[in-house]
Amino acid sequence: MSDLDRLERLRGVQVARSILEKAFSLQLTIVGPEGPLAHARGGVMSGSSEVCRTALFTREGFQRCDAFYRALAADGAAGERARPCHLGLASIAVPVEVGDGVVAHVVASGFVATALQGCAPADPATLATALRELDPSLVDPSQPVRKLPVVRGDREQVVRSILRTAAEEIAEHVDDERRRLRARAGTSPGAWGIVGTSPRMREVFELLRRVASSDAAVLITGESGTGKELVARALHDHGPRTGKPFVAQSCGAVPDDVLESTLFGHVRGAFSGAVRSGEGLFGAAHGGTLFLDEVAEMSPAMQVKLLRVLSDGSYLPVGDTRPRTSDVRVITATHRDLAAMVQRGEFRQDLYYRLHVIPIALPPLRDRTGDLPLLVEHFLRDADSEIMPTRVSASAWRCLERYQWPGNVRELRAEIDRWAVTAAGEPEIGPEHLSPALRDAGGYAGQSGGEAAAAAASGQGSLQAAVDGLERAILVRGLERTGGNRTRLARELQISRTTLNERIKKFGLE
Ligand SMILES: Nc1ncnc2c1ncn2[C@@H]1O[C@H](COP(=O)(O)OP(=O)(O)OP(=O)(O)O)[C@@H](O)[C@H]1O
Numbered sequence: 001m002s003d004l005d006r007l008e009r010l011r012g013v014q015v016a017r018s019i020l021e022k023a024f025s026l027q028l029t030i031v032g033p034e035g036p037l038a039h040a041r042g043g044v045m046s047g048s049s050e051v052c053r054t055a056l057f058t059r060e061g062f063q064r065c066d067a068f069y070r071a072l073a074a075d076g077a078a079g080e081r082a083r084p085c086h087l088g089l090a091s092i093a094v095p096v097e098v099g100d101g102v103v104a105h106v107v108a109s110g111f112v113a114t115a116l117q118g119c120a121p122a123d124p125a126t127l128a129t130a131l132r133e134l135d136p137s138l139v140d141p142s143q144p145v146r147k148l149p150v151v152r153g154d155r156e157q158v159v160r161s162i163l164r165t166a167a168e169e170i171a172e173h174v175d176d177e178r179r180r181l182r183a184r185a186g187t188s189p190g191a192w193g194i195v196g197t198s199p200r201m202r203e204v205f206e207l208l209r210r211v212a213s214s215d216a217a218v219l220i221t222g223e224s225g226t227g228k229e230l231v232a233r234a235l236h237d238h239g240p241r242t243g244k245p246f247v248a249q250s251c252g253a254v255p256d257d258v259l260e261s262t263l264f265g266h267v268r269g270a271f272s273g274a275v276r277s278g279e280g281l282f283g284a285a286h287g288g289t290l291f292l293d294e295v296a297e298m299s300p301a302m303q304v305k306l307l308r309v310l311s312d313g314s315y316l317p318v319g320d321t322r323p324r325t326s327d328v329r330v331i332t333a334t335h336r337d338l339a340a341m342v343q344r345g346e347f348r349q350d351l352y353y354r355l356h357v358i359p360i361a362l363p364p365l366r367d368r369t370g371d372l373p374l375l376v377e378h379f380l381r382d383a384d385s386e387i388m389p390t391r392v393s394a395s396a397w398r399c400l401e402r403y404q405w406p407g408n409v410r411e412l413r414a415e416i417d418r419w420a421v422t423a424a425g426e427p428e429i430g431p432e433h434l435s436p437a438l439r440d441a442g443g444y445a446g447q448s449g450g451e452a453a454a455a456a457a458s459g460q461g462s463l464q465a466a467v468d469g470l471e472r473a474i475l476v477r478g479l480e481r482t483g484g485n486r487t488r489l490a491r492e493l494q495i496s497r498t499t500l501n502e503r504i505k506k507f508g509l510e
Pocket residue numbers: 193194195196222223224225226227228229230231293335378409410413
């Protein structure tokens with residue numbers, strides 16, 4: 001259910017609508033920044049007068065009516081206002097104010113006003129001409145024109161106060177909802193369950209805060225392991241669909257027929273092996289969020305099917321002829337440049353526009369190394385291993401910072417999990433405990449002591465390599481500990497200074 005849907009269902013709004021319809025034959029519409037909800041669905045507003053319905057049945061009439069409401073919502077004028085629509089019919093709009101902003105308008109429209117400032121009483125002949133202009137085939141438009149609801153001066157105040165009551169109820173609801181979301185999400189990074197305080201991540205959090213409470217389509221881009229699924233889940237958890245299902249599916253490397261039945265379900269006998277019907281993910285995620293990862297990998301045929309369900313919420317299970325509908329917020333992600341794919345004709349442009357209403361670009365880890373300390377702390381805490389050191393030496397930090405992290409945060413997490421083995425029982429994490437690629441990045445070549453120990457313990461590799469690895473690790477740590485004081489280190493290791501020098505040279509530790 002979208003935000004506007006919820007507003008339409010508020011009790012105060014329903015009562016106001018019913019009074020306006022029954023006592024005044026007027027329609028009530030909530031108009032958000034994207035226009036009226038009923039229009040967004042391609043429908044006619046409830047209680048529309050016959051004239052409005054007639055006009056709305058033509059494409060041109062629908063577009064003009066929609067443009068009128070959008071202009072009304074975008075109009076910067078403060079306070080209540082009365083305007084004539086494209087047909088010359090009157091409307092009264094009351095703003096819904098939350099904080100210092102206007103989030104929507106509650107509008108009564110489609111009537112003739114006898115004494116409304118800014119709206120001359122509509123003249124039936126002009127109206128009939130306006131209707132015929134929309135569609136010359138309209139049969140005698142003067143008929144519906146005669147049945148137009150009329151609001152006389154004295155009743156206008158009653159209409160306004162009904163609209164105000166509805167607007168106040170909506171404002172209260174939006175305010176409550178915002179406070180609730182702020183309390184849960186806040187703007188603080190940690191509150192999203194996503195670690196990072198770098199400027200790039202702060203921009204991401206700000207975007208998340210703005211879009212979590214809406215149903216707007218979000219396209220998350222970023223290299224593999226940058227946290228795209230984490231972000232999609234955070235959007236779900238901090239939005240109005242929390243508590244409903246969150247379902248994730250990758251579209252990469254999945255054959256079309258499998259992906260189709262996974263997403264849309266199938267009926268019994270639809271394909272060999274389909275002994276019973278199966279609900280697809282669109283059905284399973286009803287009311288919640290469906291996260292489609294690697295959306296760029298979808299075949300053209302699947303792109304058409306996705307476009308359809310995004311357009312009107314309907315889809316066909318494999319082997320079925322009856323369309324189903326589902327209310328799902330779809331969030332998509334890709335590591336590819338979708339805009340460039342559209343240009344090359346590899347991805348449908350119409351689908352692209354549907355998907356990337358709100359683009360969120362996640363930076364690669366190498367572009368936000370300032371977040372490394374927090375991330376490392378976070379994963380060390382997560383690893384919760386009693387034998388793993390929680391301190392990282394300065395030289396190990398140098399490796400972490402210089403490394404390019406092609407696998408991004410996922411790779412960092414795996415690296416830290418590895419330390420539970422390579423650095424078990426050590427006082428701190430040193431370069432020798434890191435993976436070879438990380439050590440190389442920091443200028444510490446060779447096999448680490450931890451690796452050598454792990455290899456020796458598992459009986460893999462030569463004994464000499466294991467002994468060398470251990471010896472090297474002892475020297476590296478010793479040099480760090482003593483600040484490079486070889487006399488002290490030689491004493492500690494109970495070897496001569498000459499032997500120590502030889503060893504240091506052998507392992508290239510000068
Ligand atoms: N900023 C972050 N804070 C904490 N954990 C993170 C962050 N970013 C990513 N992670 C963790 O890294 C791992 C990978 O994240 P995720 O699966 O969301 O990445 P992805 O971009 O969707 O990857 P792929 O494109 O390969 O599917 C997960 O374990 C996730 O929890």
